[in-house]
Amino acid sequence: MEFFRIKKDIPFMRHALKFNIISLVTFLLAVAFLLTKGLHLSVEFTGGTLIEVNYAQAADLEKIRGALGKSGFSDFSVQNFGSSQDVMIRLPLKGDQNTSQLGAAVMQSLEADAPGAQLRRVEFVGPQVGKELAENGAMALLLVVIGIVIYLAFRFEWRFSVSAIIANLHDVVIILGFFAFFQWEFSLSVLAAVLAVLGYSVNESVVVFDRVRETFKKSRGLTTPQVLDHAITSTISRTIITHGSTQLMVLSMLIFGGETLHYFAMALTIGICFGIYSSVLVASPLVMWLGVSREQFAPKPKKVVEGANEDGAVV
Amino acid sequence: MNRYPLWKYIVVAIALVMGFIYTLPNFFGESPAVQVSSAKATLKVDQKTLARVEETLKGAGIVHDGIQLDFNGVKTRLHDTDTQLKAKDILEKAFNPDPADPQYVVALNLLSASPSWLTALHALPMYLGLDLRGGVHFLLQVDMKGALTKRLDSMAADVRTVLRDKNLRHAGVSREGERLVVKFRDAETRDKARNAISDSQPDLVLVEQGEGGDLRLVATLKPEAQKKIGEFALKQNITTLHNRINELGVAEPVIQQQGADRIVVQLPGVQDTAKAKDILGRTATLEIRMVDDSPGALEAALAGNPPFGTEVYNERGGQPLLVKKQVVLTGDRLTDAQPGFDNQTQEPAVHLTLDSAGARIFKDITRDNVGKRMAILLIEKGKGEVVTAPVIRSEIGGGRVQISGRMTSMEANDTALLLRAGSLAAPMDIIEERTIGPSLGADNIKKGFHSTMWGFAAIAVFMILYYQMFGVVSVIALASNLLFLIALLSLLQATLTLPGIAAIALTLGMAIDANVLINERIREELRNGMPPQAAISEGYERAFGTILDSNITTLIAGLALLIFGSGPIRGFAVVHCLGILTSIFSSVVVSRALVNLIYGRQKKLTKVSIGQIWKPGINASPAAVNGQK
Numbered sequence: 001m002e003f004f005r006i007k008k009d010i011p012f013m014r015h016a017l018k019f020n021i022i023s024l025v026t027f028l029l030a031v032a033f034l035l036t037k038g039l040h041l042s043v044e045f046t047g048g049t050l051i052e053v054n055y056a057q058a059a060d061l062e063k064i065r066g067a068l069g070k071s072g073f074s075d076f077s078v079q080n081f082g083s084s085q086d087v088m089i090r091l092p093l094k095g096d097q098n099t100s101q102l103g104a105a106v107m108q109s110l111e112a113d114a115p116g117a118q119l120r121r122v123e124f125v126g127p128q129v130g131k132e133l134a135e136n137g138a139m140a141l142l143l144v145v146i147g148i149v150i151y152l153a154f155r156f157e158w159r160f161s162v163s164a165i166i167a168n169l170h171d172v173v174i175i176l177g178f179f180a181f182f183q184w185e186f187s188l189s190v191l192a193a194v195l196a197v198l199g200y201s202v203n204e205s206v207v208v209f210d211r212v213r214e215t216f217k218k219s220r221g222l223t224t225p226q227v228l229d230h231a232i233t234s235t236i237s238r239t240i241i242t243h244g245s246t247q248l249m250v251l252s253m254l255i256f257g258g259e260t261l262h263y264f265a266m267a268l269t270i271g272i273c274f275g276i277y278s279s280v281l282v283a284s285p286l287v288m289w290l291g292v293s294r295e296q297f298a299p300k301p302k303k304v305v306e307g308a309n310e311d312g313a314v315v
Numbered sequence: 316m317n318r319y320p321l322w323k324y325i326v327v328a329i330a331l332v333m334g335f336i337y338t339l340p341n342f343f344g345e346s347p348a349v350q351v352s353s354a355k356a357t358l359k360v361d362q363k364t365l366a367r368v369e370e371t372l373k374g375a376g377i378v379h380d381g382i383q384l385d386f387n388g389v390k391t392r393l394h395d396t397d398t399q400l401k402a403k404d405i406l407e408k409a410f411n412p413d414p415a416d417p418q419y420v421v422a423l424n425l426l427s428a429s430p431s432w433l434t435a436l437h438a439l440p441m442y443l444g445l446d447l448r449g450g451v452h453f454l455l456q457v458d459m460k461g462a463l464t465k466r467l468d469s470m471a472a473d474v475r476t477v478l479r480d481k482n483l484r485h486a487g488v489s490r491e492g493e494r495l496v497v498k499f500r501d502a503e504t505r506d507k508a509r510n511a512i513s514d515s516q517p518d519l520v521l522v523e524q525g526e527g528g529d530l531r532l533v534a535t536l537k538p539e540a541q542k543k544i545g546e547f548a549l550k551q552n553i554t555t556l557h558n559r560i561n562e563l564g565v566a567e568p569v570i571q572q573q574g575a576d577r578i579v580v581q582l583p584g585v586q587d588t589a590k591a592k593d594i595l596g597r598t599a600t601l602e603i604r605m606v607d608d609s610p611g612a613l614e615a616a617l618a619g620n621p622p623f624g625t626e627v628y629n630e631r632g633g634q635p636l637l638v639k640k641q642v643v644l645t646g647d648r649l650t651d652a653q654p655g656f657d658n659q660t661q662e663p664a665v666h667l668t669l670d671s672a673g674a675r676i677f678k679d680i681t682r683d684n685v686g687k688r689m690a691i692l693l694i695e696k697g698k699g700e701v702v703t704a705p706v707i708r709s710e711i712g713g714g715r716v717q718i719s720g721r722m723t724s725m726e727a728n729d730t731a732l733l734l735r736a737g738s739l740a741a742p743m744d745i746i747e748e749r750t751i752g753p754s755l756g757a758d759n760i761k762k763g764f765h766s767t768m769w770g771f772a773a774i775a776v777f778m779i780l781y782y783q784m785f786g787v788v789s790v791i792a793l794a795s796n797l798l799f800l801i802a803l804l805s806l807l808q809a810t811l812t813l814p815g816i817a818a819i820a821l822t823l824g825m826a827i828d829a830n831v832l833i834n835e836r837i838r839e840e841l842r843n844g845m846p847p848q849a850a851i852s853e854g855y856e857r858a859f860g861t862i863l864d865s866n867i868t869t870l871i872a873g874l875a876l877l878i879f880g881s882g883p884i885r886g887f888a889v890v891h892c893l894g895i896l897t898s899i900f901s902s903v904v905v906s907r908a909l910v911n912l913i914y915g916r917q918k919k920l921t922k923v924s925i926g927q928i929w930k931p932g933i934n935a936s937p938a939a940v941n942g943q944k
Contacts, residue, residue, distance in 0.1 A: 044882075052755070103750065120755040126746030129454065133881065140879035147871035155864060189814050192876060192887045196818075199872025200825055203865030207832070210861045238835040241781070242828040245774050249824030252770030253817060258762040261817055268821065 009233040013225035016285035023282050027170050030177020037180045042187035043123060045137075047130040049091040049102050053110065053117040058084040060114060067113030068106065082259035086120070093127055137191045144195055145169065148202050156209055157296055163286030164205040167278040168198050175270050184263050193267040200246070201275030204239060205283045211235050212287070216297040224293055228284045236280070243276050317851055317915035319908055327908045330900070331795060337802035340429035340440040346380065347399035348426040351406055351419050352388025354561040358418060365389045371409040377402050387567065392426050399423060423584070424566035441805050444812035444886060447760050449753035450583035451591055455552075455743040457576045462548035462741030463493060463541060468642060470516060471495055474534075475641075477515045483508045489624070489640075495519070495534040505530050518543075545576070548741040553578060556595065563591060578743070584753070592745070601646035601667075603677075606688035606704050607637040628692060630701045638690045638701065643680050648673025654731040657719045663727040664719035674714025682710040691718050693730065702730070763816030770820050771797070774827055782834050784913065784924030789830035792906035796826050799897040804890065812886035822894030825869065829902035833858040838925055847920045855907055862903065870895050 012019075043050045053059075064087060065078050073091060081088035089106060103122040110117045145165055152161030175194055179186050211231035215222070222230070250272065254265035351368055353360050365384045368391060372379055379402070380392040391406075393399045403421055410419040427440045445452050467490050474497060475488050485508065486498035497512070499505040509521055509532060518540035525531040536544070553570055556578065560568045569581040585591050607613075607625045616627050616637050624640050651668040669677055680689070690704040703718055722730070774793070778786035800819060804811060837854030845853060873895060876888035914920055 054754070103748075118752070118754075119750070120752045122748065122750035124745070124748035126456075126744070128456070129747045136879040136881065140875045140884075143875035143879065144872045147875060148868055151867060151871060188880075188883050189817070189887065192814060192880070192884045195872050195876055196821060196869075196887075196891065199869040202868040202872075203828070206864045206868060207861055210864065234839070238831055241835070242831045245777065245827045245831065246821075246824035248773040248777065249766075249770035249820050252773060253766040253820055256762055256765040256769055257817065258758065260759065260813055261762065261766065264814070264817055 006233055006236070009226070009229040010236075011225075011229055012232050012281065013228050013285065013288060016225075016281075016288060019281040020285055023170060023278070026174055026177075030174045030180070033177045033180040034173070037183065039176065039180055039186045040183045041134075042185050043090065043125050043130075044188045045130045045134050045186070047093040047125050047127040049093075049125075050121070050123040051089040051091070051103055051106050051119070052081060052121040053087050053089070053107075054120050055085050055087065055116050055118070057116075059087045059117075061087065063114040064089070064110060067109050070113065071105070071109035073106070073109075082262075086259070087117075133188065137188075140191075140195060141172075141198075144198055148199070152202075152206070152209075155206075156213065157292070159287055159290040159292050159296075160205075160209045160212075163283045163290060164202055164209070164279070166286055167205060167283035168201050168275070170282060171201055171271060171274045171278050172198055174274050175267055178270050179263075179267070184266065187263065189261070189264040190267045193264045194271065197268060197271030197275060201271065201279050204243075204275055204279035207235055207238065208232060208279060208284060209287075212284075212292075213297055216294050220294070224288055227294075228288060232280055232284060239276055239280065243272050247272050317848055317911045319911050319915075323904075324908055324912075327905055330799070331905075334795065334798040334802040336433070336436065337438045337805050338798055340427055340433050340438050341801060341805060343427060343429040343440070345425040345440075346392055346394075346428045347396050348390050348392045348424045349399060349402045349406060350388050350390045350422050350424040350566045351410060352422075354418055354420045354558075360384070360388045360419075367409075368406065371406060372402060375402075375405045377405065388420075390424060390426055420561050420564050422564040422566040425584075437806075439805060439808065441801065441811045442808045443756075443760075444810045444815070445581055445583060445749065445756075446751050446813050446883075447756050447763075447811065448583055449751050449756035450581065451585050451751075452582075452747075452749040453580040453592075453595060453745050454573070454747035455556075455578045455580065455595070456746045457549055457552055457578065458742045458744070459545045459548065459576050460493075462544055463536065464490065465741065466544050467493065467495055467536070469645060469647070470519070470534075472642060473516065474512055477511055478508055481507070481511050483511065487624075493535065497532040497534070499530040499532070500528060502530060505532060508532065549576065549578070552741060552743060556580060559595060577746075592748075595745070600694045601644075601649060602642050602692045602694060602699070603644040603680075604642055604690050604692060605639045605680075605684065606690050607639055608688055613637045628690070628699050628701045630704065636690060636701050636704055638692070643689070644669070644673055644676055648676070652731040654724065654727040656724075657717065660719070662719045663722045663724040664717050665722075665727050665731045667716040667718065669714035669716065671714070674712070677714060677716065678710060678712045681707050685709060759813045760816075763813055763820075767816065767820040767823070771823060774824070778827065778830070782926050785834050785837070785910070786926070788906050788909045788913070789827065789834065789902075791909060792830060792901045793823060793827055795905045796894070796898050796901035797823060799901060800890070800894050803893050803897065809889050809893075810886060811890070812883060814883045814887035815890040818887045818890035818894065822891055822898060826894065826898035826902055828865065829858070829862045829898060830906060832861055833902070833906070834925060837923075841923075841925070847923045848914070851910060851914060851923065855903070855910075859903060862899065866895050866899055 059080070061078050061080070065076075068076055068078070068089070075092050077090045079088050079090075080086065091102065091106070102124065103119070107117065107119055148168075149161045149165050152164055172194055175197070176186075178184070179190070184190075208231055211234060212227060215227045215231050219227075219230075247269065250265050250268045253261050254269065257265055351360065351364065362384065365382055368389050369382055372391065377398060378394065380394060382389060382391045384390075391402065393402055400423075403423055407421045410421060427434070429438070429440065471488050471490050474495065478485050478488075478497075483504050484500070485504070486500055488495065488497050490496075497508065499508065505523065509523070512519065512532070512534065513521055516534070518537055519534040520537055522533045522535075523531070524533050549572060553572065556570050557568075560570065560580070560582065563582070563585070565582045565585055567583055569579065569583075571579045573579045580595060582591055607622065609622075612622050612625070613627075613635065615622065616625065617635060621627060621637065625637050626640055627635050628638050630636050648669050649667055653666045655664055655666050656662065657664045684707050686707065688704050688706050690701045692699045693702050694700075702722070718730070771793070775790045778789050778793075780786065782789060797819070800822070804815075833854055836858045837850050840850035840853045841847065870892060873888055873892040876884055877892060880888050914923060
């Protein structure tokens with residue numbers, strides 16, 4: 001079985017401009033959503049209290065809301081979580097509330113008006129912790145970006161490292177854009193997924209760049225776009241198969257992982273799809289615009305006569 | 316060319332066997348157990364305790380499945396949860412005859428059901444995080460400023476004593492914010508006092524201020540002293556938390572310092588979170604001060620104009636009481652607190668025992684103040700309450716003090732427990748809390764397991780269909796990766812959380828990349844007409860550079876998460892990083908060993924089972940690249 005029966009190199013670079021425009025538009029859309037709608041941050045970042053309860057039968061959300069309202073809670077949200085029996089109650093931070101007793105207080109008021117609730121989970125995060133988590137998340141992102149740029153620059157060339165990181169940050173922004181648009185909850189595990197995807201799709205670019213370098217060294221007489229086309233074409237089957245395999249795993253998490261892993265898997269899914277797209281169709285054109293050329297890979301820059309030794313080039 | 320030297324095969328085989336052994340304990344599950352451990356630092360749990368546990372259970376007719384002694388205490392394995400509960404009650408009664416003064420912690424626990432020879436090899440099951448086993452997690456912030464002011468308060472008392480002992484007259488010692496101010500009437504006394512204070516309190520920096528009749532010495536804490544006080548406060552709080560948690564009877568509590576001023580408390584398996592929080596969150600300290608009973612003073616204070624050096628507190632009954640700010644004694648001087656009853660009135664009471672310094676101070680103060688009232692204050696969460704304010708009838712020596720008055724026996728019990736469990740050196744606040752019910756934990760394990768299993772199955776089916784024999788090799792390599800990862804996690808006893816399980820799944824999904832790279836390379840070499848043996852060798856060699864590159868970039872991301880991540884992110888990052896390391900070994904070395912075993916020995920290999928290789932026409936891809944244009 002072989003999926004990819006490609007006779008000729010696919011002329012990806014001929015459409016480079018189109019791809020870049022598409023990317024730019026999606027990127028700008030994502031930024032626009034982030035700016036207008038913002039991320040729906042989880043309690044881990046904002047601080048607050050989260051209480052998950054479970055009922056033996058389908059829970060009556062209205063009753064629960066009523067019970068909480070009667071007990072003097074305000075600004076809370078009550079939602080189903082995964083199934084009709086599971087309910088998630090979110091309470092914002094309030095300056096004067098005795099947060100440590102909040103869980104017990106909520107359970108008490110539920111017991112009175114919507115009995116039968118079983119406490120599954122309480123999470124309380126104080127304001128300073130949330131702020132720190134957000135800062136640490138940003139620091140982690142920065143560290144990943146710097147680390148990858150340095151590694152790629154050292155391993156390849158600055159043009160490659162710059163385009164790889166731009167392409168993959170574009171993925172990150174688009175994932176965030178999705179989360180902003182659908183107002184999915186952005187939690188710590190989603191952040192972990194985003195950073196994991198960043199490392200993962202950079203490796204995609206690495207594979208393509210590896211080929212680019214190899215092709216530059218081996219086959220003279222090709223223009224830069226042709227080299228890029230060839231590199232992409234010869235790695236495309238691997239790209240699709242690996243990403244497909246990873247996606248199988250992530251899909252399984254999306255299906256079987258339950259509500260807790262849902263958005264984690266969602267972020268990975270989006271990340272993987274855009275990872276393929278960006279490392280192939282965003283990073284490579286960028287490398288081209290940045291002016292990559294054979295000279296940068298020739299072992300010794302002397303005596304570079306175009307097409308001089310053509311028959312010597314073997315794959 | 317596709318043969319490994321014998322030692323490489325042996326290395327792979329040993330790695331696989333070790334992986335298998337250390338993964339094994341995870342399959343045995345857990346059996347209920349009761350754990351008896353010491354509640355006091357002075358009390359050691361040893362062979363004698365073990366014998367006593369055995370005897371007690373025998374006496375009660377309870378059959379157990381083995382008793383063992385380890386650094387945690389004596390653990391008794393039991394057949395089912397009913398016997399477990401019964402055994403716990405019996406042991407509790409036998410070991411703690413006086414429930415008010417527990418000597419031992421008797422707690423329910425779960426023990427790995429793996430055979431003892433595995434345990435002897437230190438092969439333990441993975442350590443499950445709270446989100447998988449249920450329990451409570453708290454992050455507490457220690458108020459360092461509170462620790463400093465508390466320390467300054469007690470220093471103020473010491474300074475007063477020093478000045479009195481040396482007969483140096485001062486016009487008042489008080490704490491103003493984070494400094495101590497001592498007032499004097501003449502410069503000479505001030506100089507003498509300065510020497511006396513700096514001799515007795517080397518941690519203070521003294522500065523002279525003021526002139527004429529208003530001379531002052533301003534004392535602040537040296538920065539290194541502040542640091543020391545902070546560290547001490549944190550340690551003291553951790554010790555106190557230990558004592559308090561011992562009263563709760565938790566099998567394996569985790570109490571750790573995090574950063575400079577935070578403490579993490581994890582109580583696995585605790586169901587009664589309200590009680591846990593209550594006990595942890597309470598920061599009761601005891602203070603003994605004198606009452607200002609001068610006529611009219613209380614009325615003035617209630618009108619918002621308290622006489623200098625006094626403040627108003629409410630008594631238990633609700634009446635206000637004017638109390639001097641100067642603290643005579645604090646809970647630090649307390650060595651024991653027991654609930655009991657007053658000898659005469661039969662009212663519930665708390666009996667306190669003071670240490671020798673405390674006893675001396677108490678004796679002095681009672682001797683000097685016969686006929687006056689002293690207030691015993693319980694300070695909880697910054698709010699004070701006068702428990703009782705008795706009149707001093709005579710000098711009290713010996714350091715035995717009784718608090719009684721308007722208490723129920725329940726309150727007396729609680730107060731004694733709080734006081735005995737030690738006071739906190741600095742107030743603490745819960746800044747993060749996670750409570751996970753046991754059913755949710757079990758659910759999480761199930762979900763994580765299913766995601767990994769089905770994902771793995773899907774990848775395996777696809778790989779075998781697509782790459783045939785090489786697919787089988789890749790799947791075996793992937794399985795060995797899972798084996799190594801779980802063995803490593805078990806061996807390191809790293810905490811496994813739900814994000815950790817997600818990381819296992821994700822790492823497997825990403826690890827297959829290496830094998831796809833290798834297989835695609837081999838196909839490509841074959842397509843270019845290379846003989847199979849050469850193609851295999853070439854494929855592995857060429858793919859290796861790419862595999863290393865791509866894994867390093869992933870590792871960079873993993874490490875960044877490890878450094879900056881906390882909580883769920885850290886659990887994810889640990890597994891992710893370990894998984895990347897094991898995946899390089901398994902996808903390159905293990906799979907190569909397998910391929911070498913299968914194909915390496917055939918000298919005239921003409922065909923390998925790597926799925927159909929489609930060869931393009933004459934005018935096709937790689938040749939076209941070189942040739943035209």
